[in-house]
Amino acid sequence: MIQLHDKQFVPFISAKEIDFALTKLAAQVEDDFGDDTPIFIGVLNGAFMVVSDFLKKYKKPCEVSFIKMASYEGTESTDSVKQLIGINQDLSGRTVILIEDIVDTGNTVEELKHLFKAQNVKHFKIATLFFKPEAYKKDIKIDYIGIRIPNKFIVGYGLDYDGLGRNLTEVYKLAE
Ligand code: IMP
Ligand code: MG
Numbered sequence: 001m002i003q004l005h006d007k008q009f010v011p012f013i014s015a016k017e018i019d020f021a022l023t024k025l026a027a028q029v030e031d032d033f034g035d036d037t038p039i040f041i042g043v044l045n046g047a048f049m050v051v052s053d054f055l056k057k058y059k060k061p062c063e064v065s066f067i068k069m070a071s072y073e074g075t076e077s078t079d080s081v082k083q084l085i086g087i088n089q090d091l092s093g094r095t096v097i098l099i100e101d102i103v104d105t106g107n108t109v110e111e112l113k114h115l116f117k118a119q120n121v122k123h124f125k126i127a128t129l130f131f132k133p134e135a136y137k138k139d140i141k142i143d144y145i146g147i148r149i150p151n152k153f154i155v156g157y158g159l160d161y162d163g164l165g166r167n168l169t170e171v172y173k174l175a176e
Contacts, residue, residue, distance in 0.1 A: 002172060004164040009155055009172035013147065018129070018157060018171070021146035022050070025127055026057035028144055029097060033123070034060040038095040041087065041116075043108065044068040045166070046101035049158035050129045054099060065089060069108050092120040101158045102130040106138035113140055130154070130171075 002009050029038070040058075042051035044066050055064060067087055096116050103109055109126055116124045127144035134151040136142075155161045156168030165172070 001175065002165075002168075004155060004161045007161060008175040009161075009165070010175050011170060012152075012154060012173040013149075013157075013171035015157075015169050017147065019053070021129060022054050023057055025129070025144050025146050026054055026059075029125075029127065030058060030060055033095050033097065033125075036095040036123075037061045037063065038097045039063040039065060039089075039091065040097050040099050042066045042099045043101070043112070046158045046160070047099050049166075050101050051099050054127075067112070069111070091116065093122050095123040095125070096121045097123075097125045097127055100126065100128040102132070102154070103128045103142055104132050104135045106136050106140060109140055109142070110138050129157075130159075 037060075040051065040055065040062060042048065042064065045068070048066075051064065051066075055062070065087055098109065098112055098116070100109065103126075109128075113124060113126075125143040126140070127146075128142055129146040131142060131145045131148050132151050133148055153161070153174045154171050155165030155173075156171040158166050159171070160166045
């Protein structure tokens with residue numbers, strides 16, 4: 001059991017399970033777009049660890065960049081997604097693969113899809129380490145999914161509770 005601010009969390013997903021899921025994701029993307037020199041776009045802050053470990057497993061030529069979005073307040077997703085840092089590179093004709101730590105309601109990926117579609121990209125695909133099917137409210141296809149989880153609040157491996165918990169190497173869920 002660990003304590004972050006006022007809440008307690010219990011172990012949920014091991015480092016080994018995460019590693020396995022990322023190996024699979026990297027292999028799938030490599031199979032589909034390995035000849036394309038994709039540009040991976042990590043969604044900050046949460047995706048920094050996913051992107052780092054994913055890229056080490058992706059063996060073909062690729063580029064990486066980051067965009068910073070924020071929608072969460074405490075343990076609740078909010079409807080307004082703010083773009084805090086943008087991408088200043090020309091993406092027209094490129095294969096863009098968004099890398100998310102987690103897709104919850106889908107507000108963030110919806111916002112990002114609009115943003116990148118407007119830039120005449122060749123392909124726009126979405127990859128996420130974690131996905132909450134019960135919370136997802138959108139029609140947009142999530143192309144690559146690492147691990148499906150129930151509608152629980154989790155921390156660790158880049159994910160935070162009000163700023164804390166990102167440095168944990170394993171994933172914890174809110175204690176009931
Ligand atoms: P969405 O826009 O509701 O899909 O939420 C996406 C963003 O909210 C993610 O990229 C995370 O940063 C954050 N988020 C969603 N679920 C969790 C969670 O269980 N723990 C921590 N952050 C989360
Ligand atoms: Mg995120």
